Amino acid sequence: MSDKTVAILGATGVVGTQMLRCLEERDFPVGKLVPLASAHSLGRTVTFRGEEVPVVEAAPEAFEGVDIVLGAAGDDVAKVLLPEAAARGAVVVDNSHAFRLDPEVPLVIPEINAGDIADHPKNIIANPNCATIIGLVPTWPLHEVAGVRRLIVSTYQAASGAGMPGLRELEREMGVVANGGEMGDTAPFAYQLAANLIPQIGGFKEEAYTSEELKMQNEGRKIMHLPDLRVNCTCVRVPVMRSHSESITVEFERPITPDEARTALAAAPGVKVVDDPANLRYPMPLETSDQDLVYVGRVRRDLSAPDGVSSLTFWCCGDQIRKGAATNAVQIAEYLV
Numbered sequence: 510m511s512d513k514t515v516a517i518l519g520a521t522g523v524v525g526t527q528m529l530r531c532l533e534e535r536d537f538p539v540g541k542l543v544p545l546a547s548a549h550s551l552g553r554t555v556t557f558r559g560e561e562v563p564v565v566e567a568a569p570e571a572f573e574g575v576d577i578v579l580g581a582a583g584d585d586v587a588k589v590l591l592p593e594a595a596a597r598g599a600v601v602v603d604n605s606h607a608f609r610l611d612p613e614v615p616l617v618i619p620e621i622n623a624g625d626i627a628d629h630p631k632n633i634i635a636n637p638n639c640a641t642i643i644g645l646v647p648t649w650p651l652h653e654v655a656g657v658r659r660l661i662v663s664t665y666q667a668a669s670g671a672g673m674p675g676l677r678e679l680e681r682e683m684g685v686v687a688n689g690g691e692m693g694d695t696a697p698f699a700y701q702l703a704a705n706l707i708p709q710i711g712g713f714k715e716e717a718y719t720s721e722e723l724k725m726q727n728e729g730r731k732i733m734h735l736p737d738l739r740v741n742c743t744c745v746r747v748p749v750m751r752s753h754s755e756s757i758t759v760e761f762e763r764p765i766t767p768d769e770a771r772t773a774l775a776a777a778p779g780v781k782v783v784d785d786p787a788n789l790r791y792p793m794p795l796e797t798s799d800q801d802l803v804y805v806g807r808v809r810r811d812l813s814a815p816d817g818v819s820s821l822t823f824w825c826c827g828d829q830i831r832k833g834a835a836t837n838a839v840q841i842a843e844y845l846v
């Protein structure tokens with residue numbers, strides 16, 4: 510396998526920094542690394558394989574000679590720069606929302622639809638929304654057993670889902686809560702997050718759902734190839750540094766017991782079952798931070814299901830910076846090489 514020239518667009522951010530670590534850990538064949546960021550990061554370096562690599566200002570010409578681009582910038586930057594990279598012959602794996610629902614762009618969680626990677630006519634492959642990845646990795650093996658018809662999801666999303674500014678803001682607010690002082694401006698959050706919950710992620714869209722909540726439906730349908738999948742999602746920002754958690758109730762086409770579900774989950778790639786209520790063992794975000802598996806527990810019957818309806822409830826946690834973003838993107842890039 511020949512070494513590749515790999516660019517990271519947004520190499521100084523939360524996801525970009527994690528991509529550097531994932532490329533190192535997974536021994537991705539990087540011949541040359543091109544770390545790209547905004548003009549305000551010029552003069553900075555990123556550490557890769559023990560060396561300091563200077564950050565380059567992101568511009569179309571920076572993609573000349575690049576084989577693979579990992580996108581870790583926001584939607585607006587992605588929309589402008591990544592087609593420039595693709596036009597220069599690079600294959601792009603992008604983390605933003607910009608291209609996810611484009612019918613000519615595959616939207617991939619490798620554990621579910623790796624087969625979609627091969628057909629990428631625009632030279633762009635999209636990484637799904639982080640909460641969607643963490644929720645669907647354990648939902649898929651249950652679908653394979655019993656056929657998923659409907660999902661009812663509540664998410665508990667970490668501050669770092671809002672990038673470096675979100676992480677820094679929660680750290681600051683925790684200091685203010687502990688030591689006193691002025692809370693002041695809470696951006697990027699609309700309200701104080703420390704010692705609080707904020708039931709809004711993204712802007713409000715149709716039927717009073719937020720953009721983040723609609724991603725679970727629209728991206729889930731595309732990834733699972735289930736255009737009629739019914740999804741009801743509520744997304745909540747919680748004062749956790751890292752790792753998203755989700756409560757998911759699944760309605761199935763066919764009967765499935767909690768034991769059958771645990772057996773399917775235990776055999777599924779990317780999943781670890783932690784489900785031992787007698788010993789108080791269940792997934793928690795502190796435990797799932799900085800690793801790649803989605804932990805699943807609290808698997809139980811949905812006591813509210815109408816007679817004759819097959820339905821289970823479970824709880825899962827996963828590191829949204831790793832499996833929800835950087836790791837998933839590097840996994841896709843591995844298929845490309």
Ligand SMILES: NC(=O)C1=CN([C@@H]2O[C@H](COP(=O)(O)OP(=O)(O)OC[C@H]3O[C@@H](n4cnc5c(N)ncnc54)[C@H](OP(=O)(O)O)[C@@H]3O)[C@@H](O)[C@H]2O)C=CC1
Pocket residue numbers: 518519520521522523524525545546547548549550567580581582583584586604605606638639669670671672673674829830833834
């Ligand atoms: N955080 C998360 O958990 C997840 C994030 N994502 C998505 O990944 C992407 C990156 O998010 P995240 O890492 O959290 O964000 P951060 O805010 O932490 O990082 C943003 C990155 O984009 C760069 N950037 C900003 N403006 C420009 C520009 N004009 N030209 C080039 N680069 C620019 C920044 O560079 P500089 O330092 O110079 O400003 C920085 O490297 C987003 O699309 C996000 O939606 C997806 C899943 C999970």
Ligand SMILES: N[C@@H](CC(=O)OP(=O)(O)O)C(=O)O
Pocket residue numbers: 604605606637638639666667669670671710721724
């Ligand atoms: N919006 C997510 C993270 C994210 O960046 O999602 P997306 O890539 O779909 O914009 C969160 O705040 O937790």
